[in-house]
Amino acid sequence: MQDAGEASTPMADPFPSLGEPVSAAPAPSQARREARPDVSSEDAFPTLGASSARGMRAAPTAWVSPVPVIQRVVHQATVSLRLSDEQLAKLNTVLPRVQAKCPTVKLEASTTRKTGYTTFIFKGANEAAVQLAKKELTVQLARRVTGTVLVPASLRAHVIGAGGKNIKRITEQTGVRIHVPPRSGDAAAEEADDPLLGEQMEITIEGDEVHVQEAQALIQAIVAERTSKLSQSLAHIEPEYYPFLAGVRGARVEALAANEGRGEVTIKVPPPHHRHAPILVHGERASVGAVVDAIESQVRDMRASFHTLSLTIPKRQHVCLVGDGAADILAATQCSVELPPVHDASESVTIRGPQAQLPLALTAALERANAITVKVVDVGALHAGADAQHARYLVQWLGGRAPRAEGVQVFMPTATALDAGRAHVDVVGKDAEAVARVHRELEELVRPLDPSALRVADLDPLAHDLVAGKRGQNLKAYEARGVDVLVPPEHSGRSDVLLVHRGAAAERAAVLEAVLQELAAAAAPAADLQTAHVSIPAKHHAALLDRTVLNALMGEDRIQVTAGRHGPVPAGVDARTNDSVVVRGAPAAVERVVARLQQMAADAEQDSMESSFVDELRVPGAYVPRLIGRGGAAVAKLRDELGVRVDFPDADDKARAKQVPIVLTGRKACVTEAKARLAAQVQRLADETTVRLRVPSEMHGALIGPGGKYVSRLQDKYGVRIVFPRGDEAQAGDEVSVRGGKRGVAEAQAELLELLAYEQERSQAEELAVPQRAVARILGRSGATINQLRLESGAEIDVEREAGAGEQAVLRLRGSRAAIEAARAAILDLVAAVEREAELQLDIPSRFHAQLIGQGGQHLRDLIVRAGGPSEPRAQAQMVRFARDRSDAVTVRAEQGVAQRIAELLQSEARALAERVVHGAVVPPRLHGQLVARGGRRNSPWQQEHGVQIVLPNWREYAELEAPANATDLVDADPAHIVKVLGGRESVPQVLQAIDALVAADAQRRRPRAPRAARVDDADDDE
Missing domain, CATH: 3.30.1370.10 (K Homology domain, type 1)
Structure with a gap:
């Protein structure tokens, strides 16, 4: 029995499912305050002779008001193992051990006799705990195996990850050991155009069978992600069309990537200063092909329709025709502006675009070019009597001392211009006043520096550091005296050190001479x-x-x-x-x-002399491409391994029909080995044959295998080359070619055909239409039923989601014919069971739902059994569903007869509950324990016999019941003594009489015998 002051446990769900037992979550423990015991309390110290029920927590009952149910996230993992008899015997010890190590994880196990597999289901609120429980179980039960997975050698770095990141993550997640073979010496062969058809490497995985399979899947996922990508370079497109392909500020290339590329590609068009680089397209294979086709189509149209127009614009005004200027012209006129390189003195400008737009582009270019002011400082003209070298020195000195102004740029002459005698410094800007001010300041700097202001000291380049001093301290001292000392750049080899005096002309000669002497003294150690x-x-x-x-x-x-x-x-x-x-x-x-x-x-x-041995090998010209290898891989391998240079003749259609020479150069021993290898390869090519097989395109993936596993194994086993068609080749879509030695080709062909027959048998497909209302039964709770069907039949079963809105749903069955037939029969059995079902809607007041369900759903289960329904909880699940929104709706779904009987029993019990009455009885608290069952259970002794329930004052349900019908008879009674009696109209009076008899008997038993002539007063029961 539960004390009134004790917090009661809320119900987890007022309408539990019948599929599994429901238990209330335990209430958290609370610290109790220490207090002195109340010796007068009848509850704490009951009178001897009356049994005292031990307090217990209240279970959910009919009068508990429902509380909001918090839906918790449940993580789940499943493992299926084929266990031996010995392993099955170990389950009784292994499962408790795993459960003890992971107490927060719920572990369920079931064995299918037909397949021999035992399925373990792990559920828990913490994903890490679920995975730990899974790992603990598989380590103790699963077989230790060694598995392999084939991956393209070119993807080795991606599989390993940066610093081994990917391998480390897989190892920590699965607990297996992974061995990745070292990189082969044939690096060029690894860089194949298509990784799936290039060299393959075998990764070994050791561990339990479950986690080995998981690690294989993780590695194959990395490979699948990489092999689905493709990069393509468009080096054949002229750079003149790059601005049109990129569009204004990249808008056109972004639209191309979003539309034709479906957002799956990246397009890189080189900027104007890198026009020699090709366009790069990277992304999903199919999307890359679509984007490349679109680009090439645009370029063909531009080649056919574009024209050019040339004009001359001063070099320094070219700055207005790049960046935003070029973008604005392109946006307004659909024409591009092409400028010569910066180092080129040419002033020619080319406009390219549609014929009709060229005049508009010409006008726009001239307007932009004339929008800036250009002023030229002719350094040579300011000192007409000086030679060209003087002007060159002044330009060198001006390089770091030219005045600056916002919005004004100063351009020094290039080396080409200086060699031509043009020492022109250009001042460019939009603000004419600012340009004029900078131009004036430049002239003021240069004009005083006639030839007498300059000196050149010829100092050994190795002495330049001695002249400059630590961190240029000596040069700063000279600057303070009005002399700038310019030391040539390091490693230039120049010995000329330039001195420029900025002071008064009168003292110029003396100061420069003194500095020259100091420089010579500083350089003396050299x-x-x-x-x-x-x-x-x-x-x-x-x-x-x-x-x-x-x-x-x-x-x-x-x-x-x-x-x-x-x-x-x-x-x-x-x-x-x-x-x-x-x-x-x-x-x-x-x-x-x-x-x-x-x-x-x-x-x-x-x-060089030892490596100059030359030999020659003559081979059929048709074999030359095969000897070179894809991308020159075979030649690169010979060069890297043997240090031999291999020269092939130029490609010629006529040469393919005759013998051609191959020249090998290197050390004699290496040349001999290389020649032997080439000769052996020629012999293999002479024995080579090609067989073409007709294989339906939908079967190609099954023959290739995950990550190219199957086709790579065949190629390695028989030394052949198996080529599947690709979209960009002339090969037919259903044609697979096998090339290699005659014997290897024959054996590979036989195994391919055998594998094709096997895969075709396994790839049978059939569609099955079922009523839409049967889909839920076929799927089962959380997919349990359909997973069981898949496991037992061996067929793949999928529900077509598109057909879910109609009366019929379509199931797609795939697998062998036997598996499909087994799955079809099992599904039709379920459909037939659903067809025999009836669904009845009842209207039962929601206040009675909890009583009809019973504690933990037991009452409802008993009711279903009484109605002739199944006794297994799984079969009873979902037969009776009570509304969760506090409405009166109740749904009964079962076979016709069983559903009708369940409905009758539910309605009958609901009527009985509606006819109940509540009466009160005065019972001292010391007798309350005798009104309930032994052990404190809330079923009274009269529950089974009369269907009457006793509710004590300290129960939570007490306050929720209506007032007793005989409340007027209980006005003078202590509320703590009033017990409510709930039941039928005929049964309640009988129970009340029994209670009154129990109270009277107790009172009689407690009355002491009085001595003769003594008066006895009745003591208050509360004393």
Whole structure:
């Protein structure tokens, strides 16, 4: 019995399903406050002689008001294992062990005798706990196996992931061991155009059979994701059409990707400064093909309809015709503006587009070009008496000192212009006043610097760091004195150091002379440097004078090494040639570097002589493409493995019909090996044959296998090449070619046909129409029934969702003929059972629903059995459904006769519940325990005999019952003593009499015998 102060447990669901038992969730434990016991409490210290029922928590009853049900997320995992008799015997110990380790996970197991598989279902609120329970079970029961999965070698890096990320994730998730073979030496062969048809590698997986299969599926998913993608380069499209393909600010290429590409591709059109690069299209295979076709179609139309117009615009005004300027012209006129490169002095501008739009584009280009102001500072003209070198020096000095203004750009002349004697500095901007101001400031900077303001000091390049000082401190000191010292860039080899005096002309000569002397003094430590001029064949310069090689040779010494005809020629050094190598630095270091360079050159020459052995092999011209390999892969393999150069003759249709020479160059032993390999390959090609098989296109995927597994195994096993048709080839859609040696082709053909027959037998398909109302029965709760059908029949069963709105639903069955027939028979049995069913709608007041269901649904189950229905909970599920919205609707669904009897029993009991009455009886609290069943259960002793229920004052249902019909007789009674009696009109009076007799007997038993002549007063029962 439950105390009034104890919190009662809310019902989890007022209308539970009959498919599984329902239990209320336990109430959380609460800390109780310590208090002194009340010795006067009859409940705490009952009178001896009366049984005291032990308090217990209240179970859900008819008077519990329903509370909102919180739907919790339930994670589920399923494992099916074929267990041996020994393993089945272990289940009794394994399952409790797993349940103890994962107490929050519900574990169910069922065995199908027909298939021999045991299915384990894991359910829990925490996905990690569900997966842990699954792993614990499979580790203890599943067989240890070693599985393999074939993946394209070109996808090796993607399978492993960055830093092994993918393999680590799969290993942690499944607990298996994964071995990925090392990369093969044939890197070029791995980079096949189509990964599925390229070289394959075998990944080994060790662990229990369930997680090995899971790891295989995860790896195949990575492969499937990668092989569904394709990248294509469109190098044959002229860059002149790039602006039209990209559209205004990329709008056209975005529309192309969204429409023809269906959002599955990425299109990269090179920007104007990278026009030499090709257009790249990457994405899903089918979408890439559609986008490429659309681009090529647009280019063909443009080639046929576009014209050009040329005009001359000053070079510095070209800046207005790039970026937003070019985009605006393209948007307004559908024409592009093509400009020469920045380093090109040409001022020619080409406009390209439709003939009718060219005049509009010309007008727009001129308006934009004339919208800016260009002023030119002619440095040479400001000092007409000076030579061209003076102007060059001034331009060099101006490079980092030109004035700046917002919206104004200053362009220095290019080296080409300086060589031509045009030392023009251009000032460009939209604001004419700002341009004029910057132009004026430039002239003011240059005009005072006549030839007397400049000096050139010839200092050894190795002494430049000594002149500049640490972090340029010496140069800053010279600037403070009005002299700018310009040191040539490092590694340029130039010895000219430019001095520019910015001060007064009167002191110019003295200041410059003093600075020159200081520079010479700073460079004095480099005076003892030595220069060596050696001759090393130019063919070895690239290898010997590589920056990393030079760093290794020079070490910490400051040494300058230059090669070739061009470069500084120190005094006393012979004129340079193409083979010249000039080394300058400290004498000991120069001697050491020269010796090492000469030794390395001698070694390289010796190696070149040894590697110059030449041999020739004549082969049929038709075999040349096969000997070269896809993308030159075969030749690259010979070069990488043997260091042999292989030269093939130029492709010629006539040469294919005759013998052609192949020239091999390298070390003799390597050339001999390469020739033997090529000869062996030619012999294999001579024995080669090609067989074409007719295979329905819908069967290609089954023959290829997941990730190319089946076709790769056949190719490796028989040494053949199996080619399936692709959309971009002339091969027929249902034609599969097998190429290789005659014996290998024959064996591969036989196995392919056998596999085709097997897959065709397994790929039988049939559609079955069933009534729409039978679909729910076929699917079962959470798909349990249809999964069982699939497992028992071996057929795939799918429900066509599109047909769900009509009276008929369509089921698609796939598998072998026997499996389809078994599934069809089982489904028709279920349909027949549904057809025999009747669905009755009853109107029963919702206040009676809980009593009709009973605690945990037991009363309703008993009622179904009494009506002739099944006794199994799974079969009883969904036979009777009570509305969950507090309405009075009740649905009965079962076979015709059973449904009718269930409805009659429900209505009969509902009428009985409606005719109940409530009376009160005065019973002292010490006797309350005797009114309920032994152990505190709420069924009274009169429940079975009279159908009468006793409700005690401290029960929650007490307050929910109406007032007793005899309330006027209970006015003077203590409310804690009033017990409510609920039942039929005829039965309640009988129970009331029995209760009164029980109370009277207790009172008589408690009355003590009084001595003679003594007066006895009745004590208050409460004392």
